[in-house]
Every structure is written in structure tokens, then in C-alpha cells.
Amino acid sequence: MTDKTKVKKAPAKKTAIEAVAEKQEAVVKEAVKTMTATKKGVMKVAAKQEAVVKEAVEAVTGKKKAVRKVTATKAPAKKARVTKVAPQKTVFEKFEDSVITVPFKVVNKTFLASLGLFALVQKEFDKRFDTYAKDGEKVLDEWEDKVEDFRKDVEKKVDDARDRVRDTFKKAA
Secondary structure (H helix, E strand, C coil): CCCCCCCCCCCCCCCHHHHHHHHHHHHHHHHHHCCCCCHHHHHHHHHHHHHHHHHHHHHHHCCCCCCCCCCCCCCCCCCCCCCCCCCCCCHHHHCCCCCCHHHHHHHHHHHHHHHHHHHHHHHHHHHHHHHHHHHHHHHHHHHHHHHHHHHHHHHHHHHHHHHHHHHHHHHHC
């Protein structure tokens, strides 16, 4: 039996840019979580974002750059407004103009266009098929007449040849 040994690789050191990219990803995830949060929460995320950007600039250029700090300010008190409640939309109405429905609309329109084209081709085919069928009948009748004439000519020549052979045998006998 052979011994299988696993070689452990030493963890590679992250570059400053990779570290900043990970922080940026974490900030973005936090921002997505707090999208519906208060203004104060959004301001905190913005401040973190600024810090990450500053760190990225320092990592890339090697120089420190002054970045204006965003501070949260208290908004003045607002009067309560009476808002009208819109009627609830159905799922189809909610997604009517969204990016999601565009491919479905295109596919639906393409399908309807192909149905229309098929109907048009079928009408034209029906018209032309009837005319082609009539023309085919005429050609068939012409060929049948020609074949019949050819058959009669061959029968006549065969009968003539048979009669000549009989006459020759009668003369010889």
C-alpha cells in the first residue's frame, strides 16, 4: 500500500487591491440589506463606502488622498401628509413594464407574427395549389393522349410486322 500525503499550500498573501475588493463587496452587501432602512443607516453605508474607496485609491496609487467625509444630518421635521392609497396591482400589472417582461413580449410578438405568416402562406398555397392541380390535370390528359397515340402507333407497326412475317411464311410454304 502507498501512503498518500496531502501537501498543504501556504495561503497566498492578498494584495491590497484584493483586500479592498473584498471590503467593497461586503459594503455592497450591507447596502443592499439596508436599502429600505432609514436615512441614517444609508448614510452609514455611504461613509463606509467612502472609506473603502479611499483605501482603494491609496492601494492603487500608494498616496493618501483627502476624501470629504459624509456626515449624517438631521432632517427638519415634516408635516404629516395624507396620501392616497392606490388600488392593489395584480402581479401581471406590477411586471408590465419591467425588464423581465421584455423577452416575453418579444417572444409573444414573434409567435403572433409567425402565425400571421403561416395563415398568409396557407391562403396563398391554397390558391396556388388549386391552379397547380388544374394545370397538372391538363398535363396528365395531354400525356395520356400522347401515350395512347404512341401505343396505337406501336401496335400498328407490330401488326404490320406480324402480317409481313405471316406472308413470308405462307410464300415459303
